[in-house]
Amino acid sequence: xxxxxxxxxxxxxxxxIDINNTIVSGLRGISWEHGFEVEKLFAAAREAIGRxxxxxxxxxxxxTLYESSYHExxxxxxxxxxxxxARFPMSLSYAHPDAPTVDVQFQDxxxxxxxxxxxxxxxxxECSVTLSVMKVVVKGIxxxxx
Numbered sequence: 001x002x003x004x005x006x007x008x009x010x011x012x013x014x015x016x017i018d019i020n021n022t023i024v025s026g027l028r029g030i031s032w033e034h035g036f037e038v039e040k041l042f043a044a045a046r047e048a049i050g051r052x053x054x055x056x057x058x059x060x061x062x063x064t065l066y067e068s069s070y071h072e073x074x075x076x077x078x079x080x081x082x083x084x085x086a087r088f089p090m091s092l093s094y095a096h097p098d099a100p101t102v103d104v105q106f107q108d109x110x111x112x113x114x115x116x117x118x119x120x121x122x123x124x125x126e127c128s129v130t131l132s133v134m135k136v137v138v139k140g141i142x143x144x145x146x
Contacts, residue, residue: 015063017090019076026069028126030092032106034058034136034143056144058133061106067125070114082111090131108134 015027038054065073077086087110095101113130136143 015090015092017073017088019073019088022072022076024069024072024076026066026072027063028066029064030061032058032061032133032136056135058136060112061109061131061133063129063131064126065129067116067118067127070127070129073129074111077111082113084110086110090133102139104139105137106131106133106135107137 015025015030017024017027034057036054037057039052040048041050041052043049074081077088080086087108090106090109092104092106093101110132111129112132114127115130116127118125
């Protein structure tokens with residue numbers, strides 16, 4: 001008997017940053033990429049004979065958040081909010097009704113850039129924040145440990 005997989009798209013994500021028990025919400029979106037940088041090994045043959053273990057890397061993470069949430073975030077981090085001393089953890093969770101919640105942990109985050117583009121209109125003011133992140137762990141599964 002074959003298993004039936006219900007492939008239903010997730011509706012939304014709940015992204016919060018917890019800094020010393022201060023929860024910053026109002027984050028509208030997140031974009032990240034992580035993986036291994038590997039090299040194929042060649043010898044006297046035309047085909048690869050193997051590959052290196054590689055190094056794990058997280059590309060810069062991009063957050064989109066309301067301007068008011070940005071101010072909450074930098075206030076919680078305080079002076080020097082873009083320095084190494086102001087690192088923080090971040091978590092993301094999302095689920096579909098009647099499905100288990102997926103939790104993603106972003107470890108050792110540091111703000112390295114923020115961009116503001118205020119426009120007239122009905123929408124709330126937003127900004128984008130670029131984070132340097134050391135590791136992303138999805139559902140408690142470490143991507144770099146065996």
